[in-house]
Amino acid sequence: xxxxxxxxxxxxxxxxxxxxxxxxxxxxxxxxxxxxxxxxxxxxxxxxxxxxxxxxxxxxxxxxxxxxxxxxxxxxxxxxxxxxxxxxxxxxxxxxxxxxxxxxxxxxxxxxxxxxxxxxxxxxxxxxxxxxxxxxxxxxxxxxxxxxxxxxxxxxxxxxxxxxxxxxxxxxxxxxxxxxxxxxxxxxxxxxxxxxxxxxxxxxxxxxxxxxxxxxxxxxxxxxxxxxxxxxxxxxxxxxxxxxxxxxxxxxxxxxxxxxxxxxxxxxxxxxxxxxxxxxxxxxxxxxxxxxxxxxxxxxxxxxxxxxxxxxxxxxxxxxxxxxxxxxxxxxxxxxxxxxxxxxxxxxxxxxxxxxxxxxxxxxxxxxxxxxxxxxxxxxxxxxxxxxxxxxxxxxxxxxxxxxxxxxxxxxxxxxxxxxxxxxxxxxxxxxxxxxxxxxxxxxxxxxxxxxxxxxxxxxxxxxxxxxxxxxxxxxxxxxxxxxxxxxxxxxxxxxxxxxxxxxxxxxxxxxxxxxxxxxxxxxxxxxxxxxxxxxxxxxxxxxxxxxxxxxxxxxxxxxxxxxxxxxxxxxxxxxxxxxxxxxxxxxxxxxxxxxxxxxxxxxxxxxxxxxxxxxxxxxxxxxxxxxxxxxxxxxxxxxxxxxxxxxxxxxxxxxxxxxxxxxxxxxxxxxxxxxxxxxxxxxxxxxxxxxxxx
Numbered sequence: 001x002x003x004x005x006x007x008x009x010x011x012x013x014x015x016x017x018x019x020x021x022x023x024x025x026x027x028x029x030x031x032x033x034x035x036x037x038x039x040x041x042x043x044x045x046x047x048x049x050x051x052x053x054x055x056x057x058x059x060x061x062x063x064x065x066x067x068x069x070x071x072x073x074x075x076x077x078x079x080x081x082x083x084x085x086x087x088x089x090x091x092x093x094x095x096x097x098x099x100x101x102x103x104x105x106x107x108x109x110x111x112x113x114x115x116x117x118x119x120x121x122x123x124x125x126x127x128x129x130x131x132x133x134x135x136x137x138x139x140x141x142x143x144x145x146x147x148x149x150x151x152x153x154x155x156x157x158x159x160x161x162x163x164x165x166x167x168x169x170x171x172x173x174x175x176x177x178x179x180x181x182x183x184x185x186x187x188x189x190x191x192x193x194x195x196x197x198x199x200x201x202x203x204x205x206x207x208x209x210x211x212x213x214x215x216x217x218x219x220x221x222x223x224x225x226x227x228x229x230x231x232x233x234x235x236x237x238x239x240x241x242x243x244x245x246x247x248x249x250x251x252x253x254x255x256x257x258x259x260x261x262x263x264x265x266x267x268x269x270x271x272x273x274x275x276x277x278x279x280x281x282x283x284x285x286x287x288x289x290x291x292x293x294x295x296x297x298x299x300x301x302x303x304x305x306x307x308x309x310x311x312x313x314x315x316x317x318x319x320x321x322x323x324x325x326x327x328x329x330x331x332x333x334x335x336x337x338x339x340x341x342x343x344x345x346x347x348x349x350x351x352x353x354x355x356x357x358x359x360x361x362x363x364x365x366x367x368x369x370x371x372x373x374x375x376x377x378x379x380x381x382x383x384x385x386x387x388x389x390x391x392x393x394x395x396x397x398x399x400x401x402x403x404x405x406x407x408x409x410x411x412x413x414x415x416x417x418x419x420x421x422x423x424x425x426x427x428x429x430x431x432x433x434x435x436x437x438x439x440x441x442x443x444x445x446x447x448x449x450x451x452x453x454x455x456x457x458x459x460x461x462x463x464x465x466x467x468x469x470x471x472x473x474x475x476x477x478x479x480x481x482x483x484x485x486x487x488x489x490x491x492x493x494x495x496x497x498x499x500x501x502x503x504x505x506x507x508x509x510x511x512x513x514x515x516x517x518x519x520x521x522x523x524x525x526x527x528x529x530x531x532x533x534x535x536x537x538x539x540x541x542x543x544x545x546x547x548x549x550x551x552x553x554x555x556x557x558x559x560x561x562x563x564x565x566x567x568x569x570x571x572x573x574x575x576x577x578x579x580x581x582x583x584x585x586x587x588x589x590x591x592x593x594x595x596x597x598x599x600x601x602x603x604x605x606x607x608x609x610x611x612x613x614x615x616x617x618x619x620x621x622x623x624x625x626x627x628x629x630x631x632x633x634x635x636x637x638x639x640x641x642x643x644x645x646x647x648x649x650x651x652x653x654x655x656x657x658x659x660x661x662x663x664x665x666x667x668x669x670x671x672x673x674x675x676x677x678x679x680x681x682x683x684x685x686x687x688x689x690x691x692x693x694x695x
Contacts, residue, residue: 044103046509047095052620053510053517054631058638066682069666070659073634083640088355091639091658092511096490100506104488105368107382120378120445127374129452131367137455138339142231144456145334148172149231152326158315161322162283166290170464174329176250176314177282179291181470183478183497184300185267188549191474193293195275196302197310199250201329203354204652208251212582216354220244223349227331228324230341239324246317246325253309257652258588263544263551266302275301279308281315292471336366337456356642372486374450374462377443380487384438388487388505393437395515396508396526400434403530406606410695421559424546428537431547433500437508438487492529494536497549501533511635519611520625524632527604535599535695539592540567563694570594570692574664579657580643583650590656597665599695605629605671626675634662668692
């Protein structure tokens, strides 16, 4: 599973996510979002895993559990599985993504054929038809870009550049600063405007600064030149050199991803006048006015020390370079909606070069992804009506309650925490909101106009619609009923400012949840997912928010120090993992997910034991209940990634690679040693006093 971390404003901006694009710079909770894949003829039936929920044929029993538990549980699956040519990775979550995509495809095709009676059927149809009309898109060539590029050509000053950058959320423009709207972390009943540094076209600052990524940086320079050439921009080669140099300077002053994880450091409420005073090299007033936020007096600055530095780099960069930078990013962002040469150029760099993906996805897959990103909740309404039952929702809800009870018990008995902090932690847990399957209130798309013969315009209008929706509600109360994932998304998340855990319908299927499976497998699968999301409320980020979702200090100083010391030890364990030669996991970057993985397993195992009501677990397939639990957990992380993609994830993704989300966790769980008779001579063995114990 590859989840997104939903920290305030992380997903609030209306920037479009293009189908088939590289992974987002910042992702959302258990699973970094899988790219669409699968075959048009794939079944719509849920997958089946053995007789009792575990695919025993995927094990490699020749590997002792204490040597490499991931291989012991999944080795034959890894050996026999090939990553599809149109994907950078493949695992059980991707298999469910294929299923979800196939189901959505059938629903969308039915809407396009006029067989669906839904308030948004015509919008679903228009978006899909526009994307699938490849002949028309190719015939238009570069024509759709004309207005956007002319707006750049007409700029005569850096103030003009700042103003156009302010439209980034409403179309294809980009900016060296990013503006978004999200729940105010210190006043979670209202919204706030967030401002941070941006400006990088590569996945992470490391791609500009580390010799290990020199080849990718050179390929990026060639890609910039190729897109500017396609767009008819003058002197593309010289501009490509200047753009890479410009972004490299920004990379040098950009905060690391680990630095951007700290909720305290990334919350600075400032007046716009104060921002302008501190970073005079950029015209923030015009920037915000173009974003329809000119009346805002205050903004939350997320990367305060980097803001003046980026503004200074902007001020000293020639206007011609800034305009070429804008032109490139417009074309880059718009390429999925343009003629085939643009599509192929973007794929060759962003998917093939950066992620090692050999083949572009068929157009229908990209079309389904476009519809999902445009009117996703409308597709979700059709999805849950056909594929998600009230019984499944009720059963998962009961599991969530069981996991919450297990976490409550853990908090009550954790030895290192004071009674004062425990009481507040238990209050926070009691206030946790649970959302399962689908939203109770569906998104209203009635103001969104889509046309079956204007793909570029549809993409632009969709972005503008979403941004307008956020701007117009800015002064109103926070919509606590809102979801930031569609029901057909194979994922889950914890939202700290709402203090909520959310489980979309599409993840509530085998191997995560199967009503016909052995209980140990379900607790090892969806139970660990549920526990993971709940633990996010008490990881190194989530612990800083109280039960009402407010960023505030509610721990005693001593308890905070205890927590940080334990988390540091866990981070050091993960720092040692090397998924591909020369690329180590970043323990600080992945800290929250690693803590949530460990907590999720412990909570789920406790809940499984409680579900037995004192009775011994049955032996099934020659395996004890605890053995099946751990195998079920490991099965949920069956995943293969291409080396280039894994290198990208190591520097940019807050999740550890799948095999370390298994091996890095179980070696810290006492019950795993007992279940598989792991000895001190085994490679994975950790002495009891070296096992990290947080929750």
